Amino acid sequence: MDKPENQLLDIxxxxxxxxxxxxxxxxxxxxxxxxxxxxxxxxxxxxxxGKSTLATSVIGLHNLQNTKITGDILYNDLxxxxxxxxxxxxxxxxxxxxxxxxxxxxxxxxxxxxxxIGETLLYHTxxxxxxxxxxxxxxxxxxxxxxxxRVFKQYPHELSGGMRQRVVIAIAIACKPPILIxxxxxxxxxxxxxxxxxxxxxxxxxxxxxxxxxxxxxLGVVAETADRVAVMYAGQIVEQGTVQAIFEHPxxxxxxxxxxxxxxxxxxxxxLYVIEGTVPDLKHMQTDDCRFAARIPWIPASAHEAHPTMxxxxxxxxxxxxxxxxxxxxDEAEA
Amino acid sequence: MWKTILRRILIMIPQILxxxxxxxxxxxxxxxxxxxxxxxPQMDPKQIDSLRRQLGLDDPLWTQYFRWIGxxxxxxxxxxxxYKRPVISLIAERASxxxxxxxxxxxxxxxxxxxxxxxxxxxxxxxxDSGISLYAYSVMAIPSFVFYLIALLIFGYQLKWxxxxxSVALDASGGVGYIMSRLYHMVLPAILQAFLGTTGIxxxxxxxxxxxxxxxxxxxxxxxxxxxxxxxxxxILRNSLLPIxxxxxxxxxxxxxxxxxVESVFSYPGMGKLAVDAMTTRDYATMTSLTLxxxxxxxxxxxxxxxxxxxxxxxxRVE
Ligand SMILES: Nc1ncnc2c1ncn2[C@@H]1O[C@H](COP(=O)(O)OP(=O)(O)O)[C@@H](O)[C@H]1O
Ligand SMILES: [Mg+2]
Numbered sequence: 195m196d197k198p199e200n201q202l203l204d205i206x207x208x209x210x211x212x213x214x215x216x217x218x219x220x221x222x223x224x225x226x227x228x229x230x231x232x233x234x235x236x237x238x239x240x241x242x243x244g245k246s247t248l249a250t251s252v253i254g255l256h257n258l259q260n261t262k263i264t265g266d267i268l269y270n271d272l273x274x275x276x277x278x279x280x281x282x283x284x285x286x287x288x289x290x291x292x293x294x295x296x297x298x299x300x301x302x303x304x305x306x307x308x309x310x311i312g313e314t315l316l317y318h319t320x321x322x323x324x325x326x327x328x329x330x331x332x333x334x335x336x337x338x339x340x341x342x343x344r345v346f347k348q349y350p351h352e353l354s355g356g357m358r359q360r361v362v363i364a365i366a367i368a369c370k371p372p373i374l375i376x377x378x379x380x381x382x383x384x385x386x387x388x389x390x391x392x393x394x395x396x397x398x399x400x401x402x403x404x405x406x407x408x409x410x411x412x413l414g415v416v417a418e419t420a421d422r423v424a425v426m427y428a429g430q431i432v433e434q435g436t437v438q439a440i441f442e443h444p445x446x447x448x449x450x451x452x453x454x455x456x457x458x459x460x461x462x463x464x465x466l467y468v469i470e471g472t473v474p475d476l477k478h479m480q481t482d483d484c485r486f487a488a489r490i491p492w493i494p495a496s497a498h499e500a501h502p503t504m505x506x507x508x509x510x511x512x513x514x515x516x517x518x519x520x521x522x523x524x525d526e527a528e529a
Numbered sequence: 530m531w532k533t534i535l536r537r538i539l540i541m542i543p544q545i546l547x548x549x550x551x552x553x554x555x556x557x558x559x560x561x562x563x564x565x566x567x568x569x570p571q572m573d574p575k576q577i578d579s580l581r582r583q584l585g586l587d588d589p590l591w592t593q594y595f596r597w598i599g600x601x602x603x604x605x606x607x608x609x610x611x612y613k614r615p616v617i618s619l620i621a622e623r624a625s626x627x628x629x630x631x632x633x634x635x636x637x638x639x640x641x642x643x644x645x646x647x648x649x650x651x652x653x654x655x656x657x658d659s660g661i662s663l664y665a666y667s668v669m670a671i672p673s674f675v676f677y678l679i680a681l682l683i684f685g686y687q688l689k690w691x692x693x694x695x696s697v698a699l700d701a702s703g704g705v706g707y708i709m710s711r712l713y714h715m716v717l718p719a720i721l722q723a724f725l726g727t728t729g730i731x732x733x734x735x736x737x738x739x740x741x742x743x744x745x746x747x748x749x750x751x752x753x754x755x756x757x758x759x760x761x762x763x764x765i766l767r768n769s770l771l772p773i774x775x776x777x778x779x780x781x782x783x784x785x786x787x788x789x790x791v792e793s794v795f796s797y798p799g800m801g802k803l804a805v806d807a808m809t810t811r812d813y814a815t816m817t818s819l820t821l822x823x824x825x826x827x828x829x830x831x832x833x834x835x836x837x838x839x840x841x842x843x844x845x846r847v848e
Binding site: 253255279282283284285286287288290291292294296299300301302303304305310313314317318349351362365366 | 744745746748749750751752753754755756757764767768771841842843844
């Protein structure tokens with residue numbers, strides 16, 4: 195099969211199942227997704243949708259004793275699913291960098307910042323100690339840390355949340371990986387810092403021409419930074435398309451509900467739209483029917499497909515199930 | 530860091546004062562006084578009263594307390610009525626026995642405890658881990674004196690591998706022979722104390738390793754492509770071992786209270802045995818002095834823990 199020139203990752207039929215008791219349950223179900231060079235792909239969905247599970251499947255951080263991964267994650271003709279640890283260790287940090295949600299927890303509290311960043315270089319480059327230190331200082335500057343020499347010798351608790359996240363980013367980009375995965379990189383930060391960190395990620399993406407998978411539950415973040423969007427619900431992608439497509443012609447009831455529950459700058463009323471119910475837990479999300487049906491009970495069962503599949507409604511814009519065709523909000527008249 | 534340590538030492542001063550007040554008044558609450566040991570049935574009550582007055586035992590309590598403290602500062606801990614000797618010389622004589630035994634025990638404790646704790650944590654959930662944890666919990670459940678007595682019966686009296694009493698053979702000549710004899714007398718009590726001491730280290734280290742293994746920073750290290758072995762040694766083990774170093778202070782505290790049992794079971798002439806003997810013979814001055822000393826050493830053990838912790842953990846170093 196021909197692979198587009200600038201394609202970095204090609205995820206096909208990915209299932210990631212966790213062991214609960216004696217059984218395995220899919221937290222990620224039949225995900226198909228690609229990531230290209232020079233783009234920010236956002237994955238959005240409420241908490242519990244399987245976004246982190248998807249991300250950690252790509253970089254291979256699951257404990258395979260309790261997790262079953264099937265399908266393909268193709269990277270440069272290499273299938274990351276089932277890849278042995280030694281080879282995977284060459285990929286992690288070098289080809290795929292990951293940025294985590296909680297920057298304090300993500301850093302070793304007893305190790306100096308310089309050493310923690312240098313550690314990525316230690317395992318992927320032939321640089322000697324001096325060259326590594328030099329590169330670490332350079333990285334600290336690159337992620338916008340004001341006093342690299344000083345921070346180099348500091349410990350995580352001595353830095354602010356925003357500075358820590360910059361350090362985590364420096365760790366992730368140390369080896370200039372073509373793929374970056376950022377799992378809710380701004381969720382743990384103050385609102386004022388969030389924008390700075392997103393700017394930094396965008397700048398890095400532009401400088402390095404990497405592809406970034408940006409995971410968030412905040413559509414505001416998506417609108418500002420992403421090129422393409424995949425909306426996830428209960429382990430499945432329910433809609434996928436460009437940012438314009440998703441924001442201007444959202445189709446899936448879940449996407450529309452998320453958008454409607456988004457706080458608007460011009461609308462400072464308190465009564466935001468709230469999606470009824472919650473994301474089902476792992477055991478209860480396993481069904482062949484439309485998984486979102488339970489949260490839009492006013493839509494008749496006949497509106498849903500028996501076994502929902504993805505439909506390409508326009509080039510590059512996919513939506514799951516047929517319920518989007520007749521969907522209306524509870525407070526709206528039927529279409 | 531020096532500031533932290535200095536402040537920590539300053540905190541100890543009121544603690545010591547409080548300790549001395551408690552020890553003094555507890556002693557006063559007990560039946561008898563430093564003088565009652567010298568009373569003989571032949572003495573005439575009037576004579577007793579005047580002697581009492583001479584010794585200052587009728588003075589107000591606070592006066593007595595400050596006199597006692599003043600004497601302590603001059604190295605005067607009073608007279609042992611059981612031995613008819615100054616308590617200070619009794620303690621000095623036995624201190625080295627206890628110190629050497631405790632040192633020996635601390636070293637053994639760490640030599641045994643650390644590897645077992647690391648193995649249990651590293652191979653969590655395996656049979657090896659279950660075995661080690663079972664050992665730790667069962668040793669913990671046995672009262673220490675029962676443990677010492679059983680060991681004394683088996684290894685001392687039945688198998689006759691180790692001496693059952695004393696700190697050195699009576700006929701031991703000077704030089705190497707003398708040192709060997711002292712070591713020989715220490716081996717069994719030290720091993721037993723170490724066995725009891727290891728339980729804390731094993732369980733603490735095991736849970737430290739297990740807890741650290743699921744920390745986010747370990748996941749970050751994995752995402753960097755660091756090999757699993759290195760992650761264990763450089764991140765998980767290192768971060769779990771540092772607090773264990775601080776556990777040293779607690780180990781010492783444990784050994785002090787442990788010395789009471791082990792020394793009396795093995796008739797080992799150290800401070801612990803001296804204290805137990807003083808309790809049974811109501812040797813007033815010896816008892817109060819040793820209680821004060823043990824209390825002081827416990828405070829010192831805690832201080833040591835805190836200092837080690839402030840050295841190894843950067844989070845404590847800053848104000
Ligand atoms: N290690 C695990 N074992 C079992 N269930 C898990 C595990 N990690 C996540 N889950 C479950 O998988 C689902 C998806 O979780 P997650 O990927 O963290 O969602 P998100 O990142 O979108 O909030 C949730 O129901 C969560 O409880
Ligand atoms: Mg998540």
